Every structure is written in C-alpha cells, then in structure tokens.
Amino acid sequence: MTRVLVAGPAENAELREPDVARSAGRVSAPLITCLLVAVLAQLPVLRPGWFYYADDSATQVLPMWYHLGQQVRNGIWPPVLDPDLLMGGNVAAETLFGVWSPFNALVWVGVSLAGDVGIAGIVVRTFALVAVALGCYLLCREYGAARWSASALATALPLTGSLLHFDAAKWPAALLAFVWVPLVWLTARRMVRGRTNAFWVFVLGALAVTAGNPYALLGVCVVLAALLVEAGLQRRWAGVRRLVLVSAAIGAVVPLVYLPLVRTAHTTWRTTSGGVHDSGALAPHLDDLLNLSMPTYVPAIPGVGVPAVYFCWFAVPLAFWCDWSVVRRRWRELAGPLTIAVVYLLVALGPSEVWMFRWPLRVVHYGYLALAVVLAVVLAAGLRFDRLRARAAATVAFLLLAVHFSAVRSPGSVALGRAVLIAALIGLLIAAALAVYRARGTGPLLVVLQVGTALTFCAQCLWFIGGGADLQYYFPSSPKQMRENYAERYEGRVLQIADTALNDRVPGDGSREMWRDMVMGNAFLLSDVDSVGSYTGIGFRAFTDVLCLGYDGSSCPAAYDALWRPPAGADVRLADLLLLDTVAVQHEIVPRPVVPEGWHLAERNSRISVMRRDEPASAGTGHLSWASPHLRAVSDVSDGPGTEVVDVHRTGGGAGRLVFARIAWPGYTAKWNGSEIPAHAGPAGLLEVALPAGRPGPGRLELVWTPPGMRLGLAAAAGGALLAAGVGIQQVAGRRREPAGAPR
Known part of the structure; x- marks a missing residue:
C-alpha cells in the first residue's frame, strides 16, 4: 500500500496554540502581509521613478484628482460639471472618477494637498494595493484557508500582471474600484451566514458602484450571483433572501452613477447601443492564461510587452503537490469562488468588446482573486508526497513548457536566458518549499513562498519596468x-x-x-x-x-x-465664441x-x-460669448459650475439668440423671466439659447445644468438605502428572537 503524507509535522499547529498565540497571529499575519506588499509596491519606483506617473495616469487621472480635490476644498461636491474644461468637463457622464463616492473625494483632497502629484499617486497606489491584499487575506480566511496560505496568496495578488502594469500603473481609478470587490464578497458571504449585518454589505456595495468603474460594477454583480449559487447549494434560504434584497438595494445605486452616461452617449464618441466586436485588442488567449506562473512570459498582445497575465510563481508548480480532494469534499462551500473563476475565464477569453466593456485583459485579476481563494483553501489542506516521481515530472514539464512558450512569444537570446534563469529559480524554490514543509511545517513554507514572491517580482521589475512601451511624459508632476x-x-x-x-x-x-x-x-x-x-x-x-x-x-x-472663421450657424469667429485669449x-x-x-x-x-x-475676451465670471445685435448683456454671472444668470437689455422686439462658451451637454434648462425656453447645441456644439420675441427692455436668463436622470438616480439610491436598512433591522430583530444556542 502506498503511504500518503498529507501534512508536515506542524500541521494544524494553530489548533494546538494557546489562545494568546492565536490572538496574536490573528493580527500579526495580515499585518505582516500588508507591510510586505507595501514594501514590494515601492520596487517599481526604483526602476524607473515614473512607473506610477506614465500614460493615462499622468495625462488624465492624477491631474484630474488634483483638480477635483481643489473643487471639493472649495465646497463643490459632487463635482459633476466643469464648464471651463469644455472637452472633459462632463465629469458625471465620464463616470470614471466616481464623483458620488465620498471615499474618492477623500483621495482627491489628499492629492490636491500634496506638493507633488506623482508622489501622491505612489502613496495612493500603495494603500490601494495593501487594501487589495488585506481583502484577499480576509476572504481566504472566510473560506477556511489557513493563515499561512491566505498570506501567501494575498501577497501575490496585488503583484499580478494585469493589476500592477495596467490598473496600478496606468488606470489608478480602476485600482481604487477593484479594492471594494473582495470586501463586498467578504461581507456578503458573512451576511449569508448570519455573521454580518446586511446594511454593511450595502454600504460597501454602494462604494464599489459609486467608484465609477464599470468593471467593478460587473465584479460586484458576478460576486453576488455566485454567492446566490453557493448559498442555494448549502440551503441557506434565509441568507438567500437577504442576499437577493441587498443585491436589489445595491443595484438601485447604479442609475445615479450611470444614467448620465446613458442619456448623454448619443452626443459623444462613446456608444451605449450594444454590439459585440472582436478586434483582439488587449485580449489574452487560453495558452496565455496557462502560463500564469511564469514571471517572464509576455503574451502575444500588441503593445503589451510585460507579463500581463502573470499571477504568482507557485500557483501551478505547487498545484501538482496539493491535495485537491478538498475541493471535492467542500465543493458546495467553494461554489462561489469556483463560479467566479469560471465566469471570468470565459470573459477573459471572450470578444474584445461587448457592449460598453472592452479589453478583456482588464478583468484577468478579478478571476485571479477567485483563484487565490481556491488555491489558499487547497494549500491549507496540506501537501502530498505520494507518487513522488509523477508529481516531480509534472512540475519539471510545466517549467520546460513555460520556458518554451516564453521563448516563442519573445524570440531572442535575452528572453530565452531570462526564461531559463527564472525557471531554474522557481524549480529551486519549489524544491526548498517541499523540503521545509516536510521537515518543519507551514511556518518555514510560508517564508519560502514569500521570499519567492519577492525574488520573482524583483526580477520582473529589473527586466520589464522602464524599458517597455509605456508612454512617458516629461512634464513636471509638481x-x-x-x-x-x-x-x-x-x-x-x-x-x-x-x-x-x-x-x-x-x-x-x-x-x-x-x-x-x-x-x-x-x-x-x-x-x-x-x-x-x-x-x-x-x-x-x-x-x-x-x-x-x-x-x-x-x-x-x-x-x-x-x-479664425465662423462655424456653421454663427456670425463670429470660433476663437471668439470660445472666449480664447x-x-x-x-x-x-x-x-x-x-x-x-x-x-x-x-x-x-x-x-x-x-x-x-490684444484685449481679454471676457472679464466676468460668466461664459456668454455672443448675442444677437439687438441684445446687450448688462451682467453675466456664474456662481457655480452648473448655473449662470445673464441680465439682458433688448433694444428691439424680435427673437434673439445667446451663445455660451459651454458645451451643450444634455441636462441644461433655461428660463427667460421665469418661463422655460429651449436650450440646445448651437455652433460647434456650444450651448445656444433662443429668446422669444418680446418688448424692448430688461430681461433675465437663468441657466441651470443637472446630470440627466439625477433626480431618478438619487431617489433610487435612497430607496436602496432604505431597503438595505430594513433588511438590516429585520436581521437584528430576528437574531434577538432566536433561542440561545440556535444555529445561524
């Protein structure tokens, strides 16, 4: 009979520890994990210093965070419109910046107070990556993973290719949105089990939705749907009912964030008409995802040039030594992460554009979050040493194939040399991990895994950061x-x-x-x-x-x-209509x-x-740039981004027009002497107001802009909050009625 060794001598050491040691480990394990991630997050800055200040981060996100922070400090929140920006002034319709999120507002204020937005961006990224690690750790523990395995996977997740090289480096707003997904997952599962109040699930879900990133919204939807499957398989019907109601409450926040985009899209480049397109842009293939444990593997995706599909070095090599029977025994409990992993695998391998979602590479780390949970649980069940030769052969075969695919995707002696070197390092680390686990147990194994994560990440920083295709701009960040x-x-x-x-x-x-x-x-x-x-x-x-x-x-x-010529429908030059100086x-x-x-x-x-x-175009606070000859503006005052009041004196009785150096975004209403009149897109898309015919004399025009659908969105969000509060109150009341010792 073949002898099976499932655990090392220190297996279940946590169960034998004194209460004081267990309590200390409950704090020290996640704390050390977060500190390690915080330190590793600084390595990309060393080579080169602009890693976190390149591409869209430098030209879009960080400057806008700085600007929005200034607006919040001036008492403007939410900052839904900035008419002076013209092109990018409709911040509500952009959704990207999450103007309804109070957490985002705190980030903006912090960036606006910094003397260097590049350094502020590093701080924000560090805290966000640490938060991702903490959320992953707690989620793994929620599913029964050991502290050591949860720590190993939580350290690796923030350093994955798609999260680090894209969300963290280029699209930090997407990183801030991803932070909420593991926390929503954690609290929602605890709510199903009766351990967390439903209202907190709503709060975290609302923060994820108001973050403004549609991929985070998709993540919340997938997580909640997967938990419904998981809870149903376990017959937790009370939890299912709570989850359905809380999901509806979170969904009620969606119109507030996305209705402005939907009702504005017909005037913009961005379409919401649907459709499926497969251009292959930022779309990984199945063979790419099979190389998720090869730190030097660069997928054959145009313009990438970095290990964009990398997860962690030990995920596949150590999987050959795991006891996967735990998945069979606990498949109902693990139905949530398994479902999420499968869904995101299909999304990542699907068309490059579906409706408003594009670039499947952006969702790879959402699937890796689910994979981290499953792997942490499986590792916690112990390593196996039966069929030693077969497991060793499978590990070696994977490393050889990884070297082959790395060389094929990036031809050349340099790429081959790197692949061979990193494969040899992984082989030595796996051998060391197996040896220390068999001799000393999980503590030394965790050390090997964390050291391996640090070493492979250092190699990636040395080889792939600073020499790739990232767009670097040389303007100051101060x-x-x-x-x-x-x-x-x-x-x-x-x-x-x-x-x-x-x-x-x-x-x-x-x-x-x-x-x-x-x-x-x-x-x-x-x-x-x-x-x-x-x-x-x-x-x-x-x-x-x-x-x-x-x-x-x-x-x-x-x-x-x-x-220097009048646009269609105008009598003056476009430069004058724009009030250019x-x-x-x-x-x-x-x-x-x-x-x-x-x-x-x-x-x-x-x-x-x-x-x-030669002379300034405008000396006032308003945006009026042209008026019909018989209309004279006496005063033009804008006391807020979405309001403007113009006092006009008529010298004739005919109808007239006023043109403003504002983009005619949907959402404007105009009142002439208290009566509503049309406001529409005029020359070059600028806001035009048609005044009705009337007697000569004074009159007042009042302009007000509100995001389309804002009233409906606010009402829906308020209804969702009330629904979640009701579910939370019912949950507390029901718990008080339960007899002592009753199972939850």
Whole structure:
C-alpha cells in the first residue's frame, strides 16, 4: 500500500496554540502581509521613478484628482460639471472618477494637498494595493484557508500582471474600484451566514458602484450571483433572501452613477447601443492564461510587452503537490469562488468588446482573486508526497513548457536566458518549499513562498519596468513647477494645437524639450491654466469634430484655420465664441502660423508659436460669448459650475439668440423671466439659447445644468438605502428572537 503524507509535522499547529498565540497571529499575519506588499509596491519606483506617473495616469487621472480635490476644498461636491474644461468637463457622464463616492473625494483632497502629484499617486497606489491584499487575506480566511496560505496568496495578488502594469500603473481609478470587490464578497458571504449585518454589505456595495468603474460594477454583480449559487447549494434560504434584497438595494445605486452616461452617449464618441466586436485588442488567449506562473512570459498582445497575465510563481508548480480532494469534499462551500473563476475565464477569453466593456485583459485579476481563494483553501489542506516521481515530472514539464512558450512569444537570446534563469529559480524554490514543509511545517513554507514572491517580482521589475512601451511624459508632476512654467505664459483661456504623437519624431532629447512648452490631456490642471483641450473618454462630437480634437486634446492642422472663421450657424469667429485669449501652436502641425487680426505674437521658439489676444475676451465670471445685435448683456454671472444668470437689455422686439462658451451637454434648462425656453447645441456644439420675441427692455436668463436622470438616480439610491436598512433591522430583530444556542 502506498503511504500518503498529507501534512508536515506542524500541521494544524494553530489548533494546538494557546489562545494568546492565536490572538496574536490573528493580527500579526495580515499585518505582516500588508507591510510586505507595501514594501514590494515601492520596487517599481526604483526602476524607473515614473512607473506610477506614465500614460493615462499622468495625462488624465492624477491631474484630474488634483483638480477635483481643489473643487471639493472649495465646497463643490459632487463635482459633476466643469464648464471651463469644455472637452472633459462632463465629469458625471465620464463616470470614471466616481464623483458620488465620498471615499474618492477623500483621495482627491489628499492629492490636491500634496506638493507633488506623482508622489501622491505612489502613496495612493500603495494603500490601494495593501487594501487589495488585506481583502484577499480576509476572504481566504472566510473560506477556511489557513493563515499561512491566505498570506501567501494575498501577497501575490496585488503583484499580478494585469493589476500592477495596467490598473496600478496606468488606470489608478480602476485600482481604487477593484479594492471594494473582495470586501463586498467578504461581507456578503458573512451576511449569508448570519455573521454580518446586511446594511454593511450595502454600504460597501454602494462604494464599489459609486467608484465609477464599470468593471467593478460587473465584479460586484458576478460576486453576488455566485454567492446566490453557493448559498442555494448549502440551503441557506434565509441568507438567500437577504442576499437577493441587498443585491436589489445595491443595484438601485447604479442609475445615479450611470444614467448620465446613458442619456448623454448619443452626443459623444462613446456608444451605449450594444454590439459585440472582436478586434483582439488587449485580449489574452487560453495558452496565455496557462502560463500564469511564469514571471517572464509576455503574451502575444500588441503593445503589451510585460507579463500581463502573470499571477504568482507557485500557483501551478505547487498545484501538482496539493491535495485537491478538498475541493471535492467542500465543493458546495467553494461554489462561489469556483463560479467566479469560471465566469471570468470565459470573459477573459471572450470578444474584445461587448457592449460598453472592452479589453478583456482588464478583468484577468478579478478571476485571479477567485483563484487565490481556491488555491489558499487547497494549500491549507496540506501537501502530498505520494507518487513522488509523477508529481516531480509534472512540475519539471510545466517549467520546460513555460520556458518554451516564453521563448516563442519573445524570440531572442535575452528572453530565452531570462526564461531559463527564472525557471531554474522557481524549480529551486519549489524544491526548498517541499523540503521545509516536510521537515518543519507551514511556518518555514510560508517564508519560502514569500521570499519567492519577492525574488520573482524583483526580477520582473529589473527586466520589464522602464524599458517597455509605456508612454512617458516629461512634464513636471509638481503643481508649483507647472505654474512657474505655464501660468504667466499662457493667459486666460488657452487652446493648444498640438499632437502628442509628433513628439516621437523629435530626434534625441527633443521630446523632453517639447514639454517645456506644451502638455497634453489634463496636465494643464496642475498649472492653473484654463485649457480648452483635456482628456476625455466620451467627447462631444459636434465640438471635437470642428477642431479635430482627440481624446487627449491632440489636434490637427485644420484646427488652426477653423479658429479664425465662423462655424456653421454663427456670425463670429470660433476663437471668439470660445472666449480664447491664448493659442499655442506646435510647429510640427503649423510651421509658421499667421497671426490673425486682433491678436499678436507673444512668443516663438523652435517648437511653438504663442498668439495672444490684444484685449481679454471676457472679464466676468460668466461664459456668454455672443448675442444677437439687438441684445446687450448688462451682467453675466456664474456662481457655480452648473448655473449662470445673464441680465439682458433688448433694444428691439424680435427673437434673439445667446451663445455660451459651454458645451451643450444634455441636462441644461433655461428660463427667460421665469418661463422655460429651449436650450440646445448651437455652433460647434456650444450651448445656444433662443429668446422669444418680446418688448424692448430688461430681461433675465437663468441657466441651470443637472446630470440627466439625477433626480431618478438619487431617489433610487435612497430607496436602496432604505431597503438595505430594513433588511438590516429585520436581521437584528430576528437574531434577538432566536433561542440561545440556535444555529445561524
């Protein structure tokens, strides 16, 4: 008979520990895990320092966090609209920044108080990655995993390829949204078991939804559905009822966040009409996911160049030594993570775009969260040493295949050498893990696993960070430096006609020099420059088409000519309608721009020309830029982003028009002397109000903007909160009625 060794000599040591030791371990294990993740999260900054300040993080997210933090500090919350941004001013419809989340508001304020948003971004990422690790640890423990196995997987999860190289490095708003998913999962499962009040599940679920990232919303939906399956299989019918009601309450928050986008999308680039497309963009394949334990494996996805599908080094090699019978014995309890893992496997391997969801690589770490839970539970059941040769052969075969696939995906002697080196390291670490487990138990095994995670991550930082295809911008991350460089040079409202892609054509260090004169996306928000161009994921088509503006504010040569002629439906130049004071033109686009009448050349160097208006376009706080000849604006005051009051004096009795340097986003209402009148998109997509005919004399126009569907969204969210509170109260009352010692 074959002898089976399932556990080392220290198995179930926790059960024999004194109460004091167990209590200390309950705190020390997650604390040490979080500290280790916090330290490892700093390694990418060492090579190079801009890892967390590149691509969309630098041009979109961090500058906007800084700007939104300033608005919150000025008493504007939620900051749903900024009319001065024009392109990216409809923050509510963007959804990305989660304007309804009080947690996000705290992050913005913190970033706005920092002297360097790049450093602030590192701090935010560190706390977020630590929170992911803590959530994963607690979730693994909730499913019965040992402290050591929960710690090993919780350390590995924040360092996975898709989470680190994409959400953490490029899209920190998505990282903040992912933080809530394991916490929602944890509290919802505890609620099903009667250990947590339903209202706390709603609170965490609402924070996940209001984070504004649709992938977090999808994650919450998948988690709650999987828990319904899990609870139903265990016949926890009271928990099922609570879960259904709380899920409905969380769902009631969704209209508040996403209705503005749905009701605005018809005017923008972004469509909500549905459809399935498979361009292959950021879409992994099955053979990619099979290499999830190879730190040097780079998937054949255009533009990636990093181990984007990597999970953790020991997941597959150590799986050959695990006792997987625990899954068979506890399949009902593990139905939740198993369901989630399968769902996200299908999503990751599905089309590259389904409805509003695109780039399947963005959901890989959601599936890895479920995989971490399952693996932590399986590891906690102990390692097996029967059929020693077969297990060793399977481990060696995996490492050899991983080397082969790594070399195939990244041809060349350098890639092959790295793959061989890292495979040898993993082989030694697995051998060491098995040896110390058999001799000393789980404590030394955890040390080997954590050391292996640190070593493989150091190798990844050395080989893949700083030399890839990340877009690096050289403008300062210090608001003080940005103000010193731009604030006095670019006065009033500024339009920059430039193209980020052209910087790549500048030889030598020319691309570094280019950012002395211009920045892209939202970066001007760090300098207090009122820039028309900004970073937007939606874009107002009627406006962006006239100036051929791209998502990051890039433009084309035709934009300069468009400025100096009236757009369709207008009698004055577009530059006047926009209330522009300064125009900066990149010479790569327009080599020698002609200075128009009423303007002068303020600056010219080898890279740009800067034109400035002879007289300021507007001295007030309002945005009125043109009125019919028989209408004279007596005053124009805007005391908030979504409100404006214009006192008008008529010199004639006919109908008239007013045009504002505001984008005509859906949601505007206009009242003339208390009566509602039409407000619609006029020239170049700017807001136009048609005044009815009337007698000469004074009149008042009041403009108000609210996000479309906001009243419905607020009512639905309030109803969801009341429903969750009712479920929570019923849960407390029911617990009090239970006889002592009754099972929950």
